[in-house]
Amino acid sequence: MLITFSQVNSAALDVQSDLYKSGFWYEDTRLNQANVFWTAFPFRETVGVFYHDTRWLDDIAGFKQGHIYIPSITLSKLIPPRARISLRDVIRHEYGHAFAHYYPELIVRNKEFTRVFSGHYYADHANKIYDGSCYVSEYAQTCPMEDFAETFMMYTRRHGKPLKNMNVRLEEKWSFVKALEGRV
Numbered sequence: 001m002l003i004t005f006s007q008v009n010s011a012a013l014d015v016q017s018d019l020y021k022s023g024f025w026y027e028d029t030r031l032n033q034a035n036v037f038w039t040a041f042p043f044r045e046t047v048g049v050f051y052h053d054t055r056w057l058d059d060i061a062g063f064k065q066g067h068i069y070i071p072s073i074t075l076s077k078l079i080p081p082r083a084r085i086s087l088r089d090v091i092r093h094e095y096g097h098a099f100a101h102y103y104p105e106l107i108v109r110n111k112e113f114t115r116v117f118s119g120h121y122y123a124d125h126a127n128k129i130y131d132g133s134c135y136v137s138e139y140a141q142t143c144p145m146e147d148f149a150e151t152f153m154m155y156t157r158r159h160g161k162p163l164k165n166m167n168v169r170l171e172e173k174w175s176f177v178k179a180l181e182g183r184v
Helices: 005-021 056-061 087-102 111-116 144-157 168-183
Strands: 036-039 068-071
Touching: 005 036, 005 087, 005 144, 068 087, 087 144, 111 144, 111 168, 144 168
Parallel strands: 036 068
Antiparallel strands: none
């Protein structure tokens, strides 16, 4: 699938508007430091990447930590279950990672985050017991980092309006994201 520069810019502006409506985007927010870039380099099986850190090869390719990159060519839209995700949702998701990067005191170093999302932000383990009703997507169950980014994506897409029939675990995650609104 081909993604154009114009599509990335349009989607990024729409997402920034959603972040504003959800209470995460304003003049002094640290999220302003996370730029969204369109790149000619395709990534493994993803439509977008946020770099918390870069390796030497990333540096040579021009990628910098703290930014979001959307490739011009991607095959991942053809691979279920991510096939139904929109470019705007990808950027919302990556802004979730940016939030954790620019506000580590609220996410990475937060014991409440570890409790609510069943692990430290950078833990690379999948939840041992998958209960789909506790996650906003199948991808969210892969690790706490992705669980947060997917929950953040859904929260900002819906401007904080709760999902229907949320169980206690999902309500906790939703409430955690909601509580971040006034703290940034």
